[in-house]
Amino acid sequence: MSPGTGSALRLLAASVDAKAVAEIGTGCGVSGIHLLHGMRPDGVLTTVDPEPEHQQFARQAFRACGFASNRARFIPGRALEVLPRLADAGYDLVFCDGDRQEYPDYLAESLRLLRAGGLVVFEGVFASGRTVDSGPQPSEVLRLRELLRTVRESQELVPSLLPVGDGLLCAVRR
Numbered sequence: 822m823s824p825g826t827g828s829a830l831r832l833l834a835a836s837v838d839a840k841a842v843a844e845i846g847t848g849c850g851v852s853g854i855h856l857l858h859g860m861r862p863d864g865v866l867t868t869v870d871p872e873p874e875h876q877q878f879a880r881q882a883f884r885a886c887g888f889a890s891n892r893a894r895f896i897p898g899r900a901l902e903v904l905p906r907l908a909d910a911g912y913d914l915v916f917c918d919g920d921r922q923e924y925p926d927y928l929a930e931s932l933r934l935l936r937a938g939g940l941v942v943f944e945g946v947f948a949s950g951r952t953v954d955s956g957p958q959p960s961e962v963l964r965l966r967e968l969l970r971t972v973r974e975s976q977e978l979v980p981s982l983l984p985v986g987d988g989l990l991c992a993v994r995r
Contacts, residue, residue, distance in 0.1 A: 822848075826944065826986030827855040830916065833991065834859030837940050839913040844868040845900045845927055846918035850879030852944070853893065854886050856916060867894045867912075869903045869919075904930040912936065918944040921961045924968045932977065935994045941978075943968065947988030 830852060834842060839860045844853055847870035857866055870876050876895040883893055896903050900919050904927075915931040917924060924943055931941040946952060946969065951962045958966075969990065972980045978992040 822851045822855075822944075823986040826989060827851065829983055829985045829989055830855040830942070831859035833940055833942060834864075834914055837913045837938065840864045841912045842866045842914045842916065843904075843907060843912045843931075843934055844916045844918070845904070846870060847872075847875045847879045847895070848918065849875060850882035852916060852918055853879055854882060854888075856914070857883065857886075857888055857892060865892060865894060867896065867907065869896045869898060869900050871897065871899050873897045901926055901930070904934065907934055909933055910936045912939060914940045914942065916942045916944070921945060921948070922964050924964055925971060928968060928971060932994060937994060939994050941992050941994065943990040945987040946982070946990045947984075949987060952988075 834856050840863065842856050842860060844856065844866060847853065847868040853866055853868055876897060880895060901923060912934045913936060915934055917927045935941060946965055948962050948965055951958055952965050972978055972990060972992050977995055980992040983989040983991060
């Protein structure tokens with residue numbers, strides 16, 4: 822994750838005064854650290870990843886940054902199996918950085934999870950410039966284009982595309 826993307830995540834979390842954030846794709850914890858820095862001091866990050874070792878790295882990184890263990894909830898598993906178990910309208914922000922093939926499906930779950938005025942954020946939507954390339958594209962890029970089209974056409978969302986890192990698609994739920 823680029824420093825600009827991290828700064829944007831911190832800003833976005835602060836802008837919605839996030840107390841509850843769901844993260845799809847824990848990775849090694851870099852995005853989670855930025856989100857936690859932008860969240861309220863009593864906020865909790867719920868992070869989902871199919872790789873338990875990723876979550877262990879993130880747990881150590883959060884601790885090294887001084888975050889109390891009760892600031893993050895780690896749920897191992899595939900996002901589309903875990904997200905349906907999370908509370909409807911219980912989140913201020915949902916950050917999606919998982920399997921890009923599943924981004925359109927993450928959008929549907931995110932809309933259910935977000936409170937009115939909440940924010941959904943997708944990382945990597947430029948796909949290294951391939952989303953705007955007119956040539957034949959792999960299915961991942963076609964799924965990203967589907968996501969972009971769905972968000973743009975939605976009456977339920979107010980979207981913006983931030984040109985930081987490999988692109989952040991952000992949308993506020995009305």
